[in-house]
Amino acid sequence: MIVTSRLRLDALRDDDAPALFMYRSHPDVARYQGWQPTQLDEARRWIAGQNPTDTPAPGQWFQRAIRRLESGALIGDLGACMPAEPGMWVDIGITLAPSAQGRGFASEALAGFLAWLFAGQLVRRVTASVDPRNQACMRLMGRLGFRQEAHFVQSIPWQGGWADDVVWAMLAHEWAALRGDTVEDRGGTTR
Ligand SMILES: CC(C)(COP(=O)(O)OP(=O)(O)OC[C@H]1O[C@@H](n2cnc3c(N)ncnc32)[C@H](O)[C@@H]1OP(=O)(O)O)[C@@H](O)C(=O)NCCC(=O)NCCS
Numbered sequence: 001m002i003v004t005s006r007l008r009l010d011a012l013r014d015d016d017a018p019a020l021f022m023y024r025s026h027p028d029v030a031r032y033q034g035w036q037p038t039q040l041d042e043a044r045r046w047i048a049g050q051n052p053t054d055t056p057a058p059g060q061w062f063q064r065a066i067r068r069l070e071s072g073a074l075i076g077d078l079g080a081c082m083p084a085e086p087g088m089w090v091d092i093g094i095t096l097a098p099s100a101q102g103r104g105f106a107s108e109a110l111a112g113f114l115a116w117l118f119a120g121q122l123v124r125r126v127t128a129s130v131d132p133r134n135q136a137c138m139r140l141m142g143r144l145g146f147r148q149e150a151h152f153v154q155s156i157p158w159q160g161g162w163a164d165d166v167v168w169a170m171l172a173h174e175w176a177a178l179r180g181d182t183v184e185d186r187g188g189t190t191r
Contacts, residue, residue: 001054004112007105009064011052012077016065017044019074023097032134033095056122059084066109075100078109080117089125090117106140118172128168141168145178
């Protein structure tokens with residue numbers, strides 16, 4: 001379990017399905033997402049397919065619930081596709097229920113998740129792939145200190161057309177520098 005000042009990140013459970021279905025199927029939440037449940041059972045099956053332990057499996061998605069620390073209420077989820085070998089890179093994604101947006105919870109949850117990924121040396125590079133029309137997510141990446149590394153134009157087939165893809169990245173030593181820590185980068189640079 002990952003704990004931050006207002007949140008805890010842990011495994012998704014079967015009884016999360018109704019809340020998860022409500023926010024994941026909301027049109028504003030689903031607009032730029034690849035997966036959107038159309039029925040409660042679909043959300044239930046998706047949760048059943050997630051890793052229920054605190055240990056990520058190499059090469060598989062590691063999806064965590066985002067819960068309010070005090071009440072345990074589910075307010076969103078985040079995840080990363082773990083590398084097949086430790087120390088490589090992951091792509092991350094995050095979703096918040098509309099009622100939980102605009103309060104800093106996504107920044108707080110992702111900062112906790114990044115700290116966990118980098119501290120355990122599970123990865124040395126984290127990326128996020130964002131549709132640039134998704135302005136809330138673009139701001140989130142900038143706020144966390146990710147570098148905008150690429151902007152691919154009309155590179156993703158999307159709803160019968162094409163969408164741009166902006167790639168944001170963070171290296172372990174960049175994360176450490178943001179926090180004022182000193183680490184040796186596995187690529188050879190020392191900060
Ligand atoms: C992307 C997403 C997670 C961002 O959520 P968010 O609530 O905007 O981000 P945060 O939780 O970090 O909140 C930051 C906002 O809250 C405000 N805020 C209010 N109180 C705050 C606090 N105590 N601490 C920090 N920020 C606070 C900030 O000013 C900021 O507002 P701004 O973006 O208008 O400048 C959310 O829009 C979402 O779930 N979208 C749908 C799913 C999606 O598209 N996911 C991304 C796919 S790549």
